Amino acid sequence: MVTKDMKMIVSTLKASVVALVMLSTAQNVNAKPVEMVQGKASQTAARAAPHEPVVVENKAHLEDAEFSLKIDNIVVPYNAFSLFVLPEEVTELEIIYPQPDKTYQLFENGVMVEKSESMTWHWQAKDVPGEQRLEIRSEDGQVNMSLNVFVMVPAEEVQGGRLKYYHIGPYPDESEIKNKDVYVEPEGFIEVTEENQELLLSPHFKLKEFTSKQRSGYPKFVYLRPSLLLKLEMLRREMNMNSINVSNMVIMSGYRTPQYNKAIGNVKFSRHVYGDAADIFVDNDGNYRMDDLNKDGAVSIKDADVMARMIAELNKRSEYKGLIGGLGVYGPKPHRGPFIHVDTRGIKARWRKP
Structure with a gap:
């Protein structure tokens, strides 16, 4: 029988590892800030696909699993997450901080x-x-965690800078790269189709939200790192x-192909092309502009500062x-509201552009 005290202990342990990421990337607090160069509004509009209407979902809080799952070098506490792997790649999945006296089974497409x-x-x-779809179920058959697995197309299949056109x-x-541990080329790309673009990557973010803004039909391709999803959910x-x-x-x-990144005039080593960066803002009313987060009656860079303080x-x-x-x-700017950029490069970099 699980007592109230035992539940509190487990809850405390889970909170302490809610986004423990055991990445080996070194940290350097004196790293030189990297400034992103924004293209003119007219140039960006000419190349970028228009954004879709915002669908506001009233889900203010995350849903946690009753345990945490260590996936190779990251720890995931959520009941929905994703894996990005190459064909035939072997991934270690380990349940940590399980509920006392409970057992769990892993199912792949319904097969144990x-x-x-x-x-x-x-x-x-x-x-x-x-x-592929993985589920971790308790002995009573309840699904405690679901994982959407994306088996990527190996990067070797890119020919002439294109992958399936x-x-x-x-x-x-x-x-040209000084820190090769930080700027690692993708080993593969997730193929995005009209059928799979709605799949969840984490409790509050879908695959389609991270595709490059360049105009194209399907399939599209994207590269993402799980650390970005953890950071967004934590924020x-x-x-x-x-x-x-x-x-x-x-x-x-979210992700930008090197081709699109160059077309909009951004810096060559933008973290967006390395799959761990996102430009974000809060938009609860669905008007595709930052909300008045500090409640001063205006939308300004001060609202982006509110988000930045949470990161701090x-x-x-x-x-x-x-x-x-x-x-x-x-x-x-005239064509957009304020926002913040976040990434998980492993070293601190800070910049501000009013």
Whole structure:
């Protein structure tokens, strides 16, 4: 029987690892800030696909699983997440901080997967790109966590800067990169189709929100790092816990292909092309503009500062260590409202553009 005290202990343990990311990237608090160069509104509009109407979902708080799941080098506490793997890649899945006296099983498309140890599986992806679904169920059959698995198209299949006619463009040459541990080219790309674009990557973000804004038909291709999803979910929760309602956080820009990144005049080594960056703002009323977060009756860079302060608070916590990265604060322009840039490059970088 699980007592109230036992539940409190488990809850405390889970909170301490809610986004523990055991990444080996070194930190450097004196890193030189990187400033993003914004293209003119007319140039961007000419190349970018128009944004879709915003659908506001009233889900202010995250839904946690009753345990945390260690996936290779990250720890996930949510009841919905995603895996990005190559064909036939083996991934270690380990349940940590389970409920006392409970057992769990992993299912792949409804079929039970054999355990390696009592709470560990070594799961192998299929040999062709596509989607798979994993579920972790308790002994009573309840689904406690679901994982949307995206088996990526290997980067070797990019020919002439294109993948199935989708223009990706060239990544910077290795000779131009000083910190090769931070600027790692994608090993593969997620194929985005009209059928899979609505799939959840985490409790509050879908695949389609991170695709490059360049105009194209389907399929599209995107590269993402799980650390970005963890950071966005942590920020969303931190704001709600500080009485700043966030029912709709907009990804204004997620992944960018090197081709599109160059077309809009951005810096060559933008974190957007490396899959761990997003430009974001809070838009609870669905008008595709930042909300008045500080309640001063106006929308300005001060509202972006509210979000930036939440990042600053998270930076003080040891469990946030592996999610440290860039933070840029941007004021409003005629064609858009204020927003912030976040990434998980592993070293601190700060900039501000009124």
